[in-house]
Amino acid sequence: MSDLEGWKEKLRRGILENNEILIELTLGGECGEWLPSLALYDKKRGSWYYFDNEIKTGFTEDEAFRNAIEFFEKLIIGLEVPVLKVSPFKEAPGEVYEKLKRLLEELKDEDKG
Numbered sequence: 776m777s778d779l780e781g782w783k784e785k786l787r788r789g790i791l792e793n794n795e796i797l798i799e800l801t802l803g804g805e806c807g808e809w810l811p812s813l814a815l816y817d818k819k820r821g822s823w824y825y826f827d828n829e830i831k832t833g834f835t836e837d838e839a840f841r842n843a844i845e846f847f848e849k850l851i852i853g854l855e856v857p858v859l860k861v862s863p864f865k866e867a868p869g870e871v872y873e874k875l876k877r878l879l880e881e882l883k884d885e886d887k888g
Contacts, residue, residue: 782882783844793881795819795874802839808832809839813847815859817871824867827858851879851886 785791791798797816802809811833813826830846833839849855857875859867 781885786844786847787840791878793878796871796878798878800840800843802836802843804836808834809836811839811843811846813843815867815871815875817874820871822861822871824859824861824871827860827863828855851883 782791786798786800789800791800795818797818799814799816801812801814803812804810809832811830813830815824815826816822817824828846831842833842846855850857857872859871859875861867
């Protein structure tokens with residue numbers, strides 16, 4: 776996947792960030808499936824949140840990565856709505872969603888340019 780550029784390549788390496796938040800992608804293999812997992816770290820609050828959205832698994836690490844990118848692309852263009860949680864019963868505060876929205880706008884602008 777050497778043809779990747781910009782934010783996709785950064786996410787491929789595991790970390791995508793701006794001055795407010797950090798997005799971490801991990802890929803874990805289990806029972807013949809690779810599971811993509813995205814987490815968000817709020818730099819000001821010092822807190823981690825996980826994306827409680829369904830991201831398709833893959834049969835290979837590369838396929839799982841492509842599925843994570845596809846999910847993130849849908850977030851950027853608004854076809855997917857993020858669900859961020861601290862725990863299964865506690866959603867992230869609105870301020871964290873606003874920070875994610877600003878990052879997604881930055882990525883949308885990067886894709887245009």
